[in-house]
Each structure stands twice: as structure tokens, then as C-alpha cells.
Amino acid sequence: MKRVLSGIRPTGDIHLGNYLGAIQNWISMQDQMDENLFCIVDLHALTTLEDVKNLVGNTRIMAAAYIASGINPDQSTIFVQSHVPAHTELSWILSCITPMGWLNRMTQFKEKAGKQRENACLGLLAYPVLMAADILIYKATHVPVGDDQKQHLEFTRDIAGMFNREFKKDIFPLPDPIIKGPATRIMSLRDGTAKMSKSDTSDYSRINLMDDADTLALKIRKAKTDADPLPAQVKDLEARPEAHNLVNIYAALSGQTADQVCKTFAGSYFSTFKKDLTDLVVAKISPIGQEMQRLLKDKGELDQVLSRGSMRANTLAETHMQEVRDIVGLLKPDEGVNRTRQMDVLKSIA
Numbered sequence: 001m002k003r004v005l006s007g008i009r010p011t012g013d014i015h016l017g018n019y020l021g022a023i024q025n026w027i028s029m030q031d032q033m034d035e036n037l038f039c040i041v042d043l044h045a046l047t048t049l050e051d052v053k054n055l056v057g058n059t060r061i062m063a064a065a066y067i068a069s070g071i072n073p074d075q076s077t078i079f080v081q082s083h084v085p086a087h088t089e090l091s092w093i094l095s096c097i098t099p100m101g102w103l104n105r106m107t108q109f110k111e112k113a114g115k116q117r118e119n120a121c122l123g124l125l126a127y128p129v130l131m132a133a134d135i136l137i138y139k140a141t142h143v144p145v146g147d148d149q150k151q152h153l154e155f156t157r158d159i160a161g162m163f164n165r166e167f168k169k170d171i172f173p174l175p176d177p178i179i180k181g182p183a184t185r186i187m188s189l190r191d192g193t194a195k196m197s198k199s200d201t202s203d204y205s206r207i208n209l210m211d212d213a214d215t216l217a218l219k220i221r222k223a224k225t226d227a228d229p230l231p232a233q234v235k236d237l238e239a240r241p242e243a244h245n246l247v248n249i250y251a252a253l254s255g256q257t258a259d260q261v262c263k264t265f266a267g268s269y270f271s272t273f274k275k276d277l278t279d280l281v282v283a284k285i286s287p288i289g290q291e292m293q294r295l296l297k298d299k300g301e302l303d304q305v306l307s308r309g310s311m312r313a314n315t316l317a318e319t320h321m322q323e324v325r326d327i328v329g330l331l332k333p334d335e336g337v338n339r340t341r342q343m344d345v346l347k348s349i350a
């Protein structure tokens, strides 16, 4: 059974990094898997409350982005994390076997907590445990993500193995991280050493899926580069992070390797390359943005997709959650209940 699960936080404008690093791989896997689950991880968004604006609106925007990018809601389950309570229930159980040392070592926690470690909230520290629960509650086998999630997926595998050993049951498969393509880490357009991110304060640092053609062109024109021509081989771009990033974006959007792109543009200056890149970005991204705008006009239809998704996700998650409750040894709510006596009690209070 090959089952995919992945998710994005509804914290702001969905951008090219999310699309190339994650969603594009989801789409290419959609036909090859037995089951696909794509989650909008709203509870994870709460770990950085400062980034949370209009959670309801952003959740629908994310659903529209998934569909407009090519996730077919009749083939894949699109749902909201907080609509499936089993995620948080499993997260608690997993947190009871998670060594604190593992969490303290997580780079994302260290980056986000910064110097304020003592004041960082518990949710930020426990973030990887909830992410592991998102994956393991469905017994997902494949998790397509960007490069920044590598450590969280290693953690998920470690905790799955630990649970299986602790309770002597092979319940959780160890999920395979799928981190592939030339765009596993798209960088900011203003700083080739920083990841393109929803939380960057400068909108010029990223390409948003809902940017119109003029904005896309302006952002690419303003993107930081250098005065040298493009080399014939990508290895010669190692010390030029901004230039390397634009070549990677071109490669990922055109389905080529970065080396092929370098070969085509060898000797050209960025003024020329940026024009071609703009045409490509507009051709690939504008239709997605327009489709998102169209989908967002009918909130009822989007909510219907999410409601159907949550039904499927809940059914699967609850089946697995019952197995987990059994394995850890929790009393079932109706275990040992005498049905006839229960009916009598119910009748007497009716």
C-alpha cells in the first residue's frame, strides 16, 4: 500500500517555494500512489501566532492553491488538520515517548525560538511530534516535502521505530521522505542565502502564486543577481547563490536540469535570462493564480471539498487511532458495558 501525506501551513501567501518544493511533487506522485492525502496544517500555524492572520481565509486560499495547482479532489483527499481530532490525540501519545533531547536539537526550533528559548512556547518545541502524528496517523509511506523538512522526517522515522519497539508491534511503517528535483530549496529573490518563505517581511523576496503578471515581471526584474554572464555548467554557480537560485527556478518550471539551463543560456547576461524567466514564470504561475481567484469566489464549493476530505481522513485516522489506543492499553469507552443495562439507563433518563 503506497500512501502519500503532506501539508502546508496556512500562514500567508503561498509562494513558488511551496509550489516547486512540495506541491509539484505531490502532483507528479498523484497517479502512482494508492492513496493521496493533502492536509492544510492549521494547528501547526498556531505555533507562530505572530504569523497568523486570517486563518479561515488562508485555509481556503490554501485549498484553492492545492486544487488550482492540479490536485484533483476526486482522486486525492484534501482536508484541514484541525478537522481530524486524531492528529492531536496521537501527538500526545507520541509525546509521551519522545525524548526532550531530540526536540531540543531540532534546527527549526532553534532558528524560530532564537535567543528566546526559555520563552518559546511548548507548541513550537512539540511541533515535530504533531508533524509525526500527521504522518503516522495515516500510516503514510511517502512524504514529499522541501529540503528544510528533512530533519523533521528523520525524527518521524525515529519516533515510529521507537513506538513499534516500545509496544512490540509493527504498527507504523517508516515513511520515506521524497525530496527531489532542482527546487527542493528555493531561495529569497533578495538574498540567495535565505529560504523563500511566507514569513519574510519583504514581498519582493518571494513569488506568490496569486501575483498578477505585472507583479511577477517586476519581482523578477528586481531580483538580486550579479554582473557576470551565465556559465556553461551549474557547478560554476556555486559561489553565486542568487544566480544559482534563478537558474534552479527556471529548471524546475521548465522540467530541465540546472545544467541543461546553463548550457542553453551560457554567455548570456541576466538582463536577457530574466526576460525568458519572466515569460516562463508568467506562463506557469499566472494560470494557477487565476484559477485560485475563480475558486475563491465559491466558498461553499471549497468548503464542500474540505468537508468530504475530512470525512475520508477521519475514517482512516479513527481506524488507526483505535489500534493505537489498544496497543498502549487504554480502556475502551464501552468495554465491559452491559448493553441491556445501558439501554435501561438511557430509557430512564429520556
Ligand code: ADP
Residues within 6 Å of the ligand: 007, 008, 009, 010, 011, 017, 018, 019, 020, 021, 022, 144, 145, 146, 147, 148, 149, 183, 184, 185, 186, 187, 195, 196, 197, 198, 199
Ligand atoms: P513557509 O516556510 O513558507 O512558511 P511551510 O513551512 O508551510 O512554508 O512549508 C510547506 C512546504 O513547502 C514544505 O514541504 C516545505 O519544505 C516547502 N517549502 C517551503 N519553503 C520552501 C522553499 N523556499 N523551497 C522549497 N520548498 C519549500
Ligand code: TRP
Residues within 6 Å of the ligand: 005, 006, 007, 008, 009, 041, 044, 130, 131, 134, 135, 143, 145, 149, 152
Ligand atoms: N512542517 C511542515 C513545514 O513547515 C508542514 C507540515 C506539518 C507537514 N505536518 C506535515 C509536511 C506532515 C508534511 C507532512 O513545512
